[in-house]
Amino acid sequence: MPLMADEAMKLLCSLSEKKEMKVAFKHIKRGVALTCIMTGIGGLVGGPPGLAVGGAVGGLLGAWMTSGQFKPVPQILMELPPAEQEKLLSQVTAIVRHLEWTDAVQLTKQVMGSQALQERLLALLVGYITKELKAEVKFRV
Structure with a gap:
């Protein structure tokens, strides 16, 4: 069964x-x-x-500028433009093409049951975020 972009995004969202x-x-x-x-x-x-005051004011402004800069990966994936989702889709498809599945739920269960598939998809996701979005990924090991 061919994988659709929204199904691939849901799979990556579940994993993330x-x-x-x-x-x-x-x-x-x-x-x-x-x-x-x-x-x-x-x-x-x-x-x-003035050094003390300038440092304090600058520190507060710097903290304000960088607050909220951490976003959950599922939110980022769902906000990607269709062209970027298609790019990810082709890479996810290459990883899961050998699996037999009938719907996205069954595919997700298969992936969650395989540590090797999870690691490959995580590596894909981390690589994409690092290279394409120029961002740093943090996650629970």
Whole structure:
């Protein structure tokens, strides 16, 4: 049975939920840069007390900028444009093409019952997120 994009996304979502996968987007550098800039400006304007105030304000702004940058993988997968979902579909299909299944639920059960399939799909998902989305993946081992 041919695998559809929405079924592949549901399969990857189930796997990523099981592993509690989250993605950290790399805006942390911006927060650090803002903290440094504000500390420098505070030091130039207010001397030693300005360093403390600038560092505190910069730190708060940096923390605010980077808060909420962790997103669950299922949310990201469902928000992918159709072209990206098709790209993932072809890679998932290559991994599960040898399985016999009649619906997405049965396919998911087969994958969840096989550690080897889970590892291959996880490697695919981590590689995609790292290379295509330029993000870092965190998950429960």
